[in-house]
Amino acid sequence: MVTIINYAVRENSEGKSFISLELQGEVEVIQSSQTGKFYATAKRCTIPSTFSEDIAKSLVGKQIKGRIDRVQCEAYEYTVKETGEVISLMHTYIYNPDSKPETQLLQTQNELIGA
Numbered sequence: 001m002v003t004i005i006n007y008a009v010r011e012n013s014e015g016k017s018f019i020s021l022e023l024q025g026e027v028e029v030i031q032s033s034q035t036g037k038f039y040a041t042a043k044r045c046t047i048p049s050t051f052s053e054d055i056a057k058s059l060v061g062k063q064i065k066g067r068i069d070r071v072q073c074e075a076y077e078y079t080v081k082e083t084g085e086v087i088s089l090m091h092t093y094i095y096n097p098d099s100k101p102e103t104q105l106l107q108t109q110n111e112l113i114g115a
Helices: 053-059 102-113
Strands: 002-011 017-024 028-031 038-041 044-049 067-079 086-096
Touching: 002 044, 002 053, 017 053, 044 086
Parallel strands: none
Antiparallel strands: 002 017, 017 044, 028 038, 067 086
């Protein structure tokens, strides 16, 4: 299960507004490769929706079937908000409704964004 934790009003390439939902997966305990200590985290991603802002607001806190998967992608730069450090990443997180294998889901997502 994933939880809708937030929403945002975004703009597509044609300048039209749409609502994006922010999803968060289950809590995971991970061991740091730097310090060896354990910490709690949860995978997050966003998905587009057809909802109005009022409906999206009412969905915050709701759970939906599925999971968030980590998938490989082309390298990109990411700025860590807390430190300002710029790092290079080669993965992203996508919503998987459990009905498609990860590779098919990534291909479908790439087709949607024109990659």
